[in-house]
Amino acid sequence: MSLLRQLNPDLTVENTVMVVNVKKQYVMGDTTIHALRGVTMAVKRGTYISILGPSGSGKSTLFNMIGGLDRPTSGEVFIDEVDIAQLDPYELAWMRCRKIGYIFQSYNILPTLTALENVMLPMIFADVPQEEAQDRAKEILDTVELGNRVFHTPAEMSGGQQQRVAIARAFANRPAIVLADEPTANLDLKTGKQIIGILRDMNLRFGVTVISATHDHKMLDVSDQIAWVADGQIDRIEERKDLNIKVGTIAGDEH
Amino acid sequence: MRTDKKIDRIKPIGWRTVLWMSYNGVRHRAGRSFLTFLSIVMAVAFLGYVLIADAISVQMKVVVGGEPGADGPPLMWVVVISLGVCVCGIANAMLMSVTERFREIATLKCLGALNSVVLRVYLLEALGQGLLGAFFGTLFGILLACIIGWISFGSDLGLGLPWLPILKTTGWCLLTGIVLSVLGALYPTALAAKMAPIDAMRAKF
Numbered sequence: 001m002s003l004l005r006q007l008n009p010d011l012t013v014e015n016t017v018m019v020v021n022v023k024k025q026y027v028m029g030d031t032t033i034h035a036l037r038g039v040t041m042a043v044k045r046g047t048y049i050s051i052l053g054p055s056g057s058g059k060s061t062l063f064n065m066i067g068g069l070d071r072p073t074s075g076e077v078f079i080d081e082v083d084i085a086q087l088d089p090y091e092l093a094w095m096r097c098r099k100i101g102y103i104f105q106s107y108n109i110l111p112t113l114t115a116l117e118n119v120m121l122p123m124i125f126a127d128v129p130q131e132e133a134q135d136r137a138k139e140i141l142d143t144v145e146l147g148n149r150v151f152h153t154p155a156e157m158s159g160g161q162q163q164r165v166a167i168a169r170a171f172a173n174r175p176a177i178v179l180a181d182e183p184t185a186n187l188d189l190k191t192g193k194q195i196i197g198i199l200r201d202m203n204l205r206f207g208v209t210v211i212s213a214t215h216d217h218k219m220l221d222v223s224d225q226i227a228w229v230a231d232g233q234i235d236r237i238e239e240r241k242d243l244n245i246k247v248g249t250i251a252g253d254e255h
Numbered sequence: 256m257r258t259d260k261k262i263d264r265i266k267p268i269g270w271r272t273v274l275w276m277s278y279n280g281v282r283h284r285a286g287r288s289f290l291t292f293l294s295i296v297m298a299v300a301f302l303g304y305v306l307i308a309d310a311i312s313v314q315m316k317v318v319v320g321g322e323p324g325a326d327g328p329p330l331m332w333v334v335v336i337s338l339g340v341c342v343c344g345i346a347n348a349m350l351m352s353v354t355e356r357f358r359e360i361a362t363l364k365c366l367g368a369l370n371s372v373v374l375r376v377y378l379l380e381a382l383g384q385g386l387l388g389a390f391f392g393t394l395f396g397i398l399l400a401c402i403i404g405w406i407s408f409g410s411d412l413g414l415g416l417p418w419l420p421i422l423k424t425t426g427w428c429l430l431t432g433i434v435l436s437v438l439g440a441l442y443p444t445a446l447a448a449k450m451a452p453i454d455a456m457r458a459k460f
Contacts (some may be wrong), residue, residue, distance in 0.1 A: 032315075043352055043367075064453050069451065069452045069453040069456075070451060070453045072439060080261055081261060082261050082262045087262070088264075090264035090265050090369065090372065091262055091264055091265075093265040093364075093367045093369050094262065094263050094264055094367065095262065096364070096365055096366065096367045097265055097365070097366060097367025098258050098260075099258075100365075102362075102365045102366075104362075104456075105357075108291075108361075108362040109361075110279050110359060110362065110363075111283065111359075112276075112279040112282070112283040113279060121366055123457045124268065125265070125268060125366055125367040125368065126367070126412035127266050135328060144420065154263070169366075173260075174257035175257075176257075197384070202443065206257075255433075
């Protein structure tokens with residue numbers, strides 16, 4: 001946390017995300033599936049938190065609740081102290097545009113647009129003037145080391161490059177939180193490490209809270225906190241400094 | 256540009272941006288999903304051909320001699336069925352095209368697009384695709400009918416290509432292609448625009 005404060009001296013510690021007794025049930029035929037059984041957690045601004053859990057644990061469901069992609073059956077989710085379930089469509093769209101950035105496993109960048117246009121899009125939705133949006137998009141693409149590929153379309157890029165465009169897009173409007181859903185799942189080891197490094201760098205540089213749902217244990221090393229989810233509830237939340245993890249390297253592949 | 260506001264209402268994006276996105280979509284898809292585009296062309300071409308081939312044969316009967324309108328009722332059914340083929344073909348093509356884009360639509364909503372924005376962008380795209388497809392289909396269908404008419408009737412055709420029917424058919428074919436493209440895309444697009452992003456990502460209906 002001290003490095004974060006050094007880079008962002010006027011950062012005030014507050015709860016960017018608050019999940020209060022959130023429950024989610026699905027009815028499938030005759031059975032009711034309890035995906036979340038009452039989850040309560042708070043995430044402080046600027047934290048890099050990873051949500052880990054096996055398939056079916058409710059990790060993805062919790063993640064979707066926080067991101068406003070899905071609604072809980074009961075309970076509240078607050079982003080920057082705003083209850084997202086109470087928002088009308090215009091407010092929800094504003095929230096998604098200005099306060100939340102999304103990164104997906106399958107990148108989800110628009111194939112009809114260039115890298116530059118993809119990163120400009122959230123800024124255009126935020127009513128940023130064309131020129132300013134273009135300049136900032138170029139700047140942020142430079143930060144993720146794609147400065148020489150701004151006019152390329154997704155078809156002309158590798159998976160890792162596409163994910164970097166997605167990351168640049170997610171941070172474009174300086175959101176309060178960035179949600180990354182299995183960002184490295186479709187990438188090889190080396191590219192995955194690169195992406196994780198970029199995410200951590202952006203987290204520290206802009207003081208943006210990063211919440212990541214992941215299987216990838218390489219992510220553990222850069223996280224401030226780790227939330228373990230099992231059976232629809234939070235099992236425990238650990239601080240990185242309390243964990244003893246050694247991340248290995250594959251011989252011959254180090255740069 | 257981090258905002259200090261807790262909450263606000265988004266301003267819907269202007270028509271210029273919507274047009275820009277739709278234009279990119281059509282340009283991209285005219286190349287990528289040529290088959291979708293082609294099915295619009297062929298359906299409209301079929302309609303155009305049937306109408307003009309009939310108009311030519313009617314004209315020839317008048318010019319060369321015979322009773323015009325002797326093929327009345329059966330031809331009307333051919334036209335009806337050909338329109339039915341058009342509807343099915345175009346609707347199927349548009350449905351396929353939109354379903355492929357569900358993930359894209361969900362992504363746009365995550366970036367802050369309103370339902371109305373999504374609707375506008377994708378319907379304009381369908382309109383553009385329909386316009387392009389209808390244009391080439393009309394050209395192709397009418398041209399083919401005239402060529403075959405020339406082959407069948409030789410130089411007699413020079414005595415009078417049925418210009419008025421050609422003009423009217425052009426109008427009908429263009430209209431059919433455009434209207435059917437938009438109608439075919441309307442239902443799936445409206446569905447996708449209203450879906451919660453999570454369901455659109457999983458492509459659940």
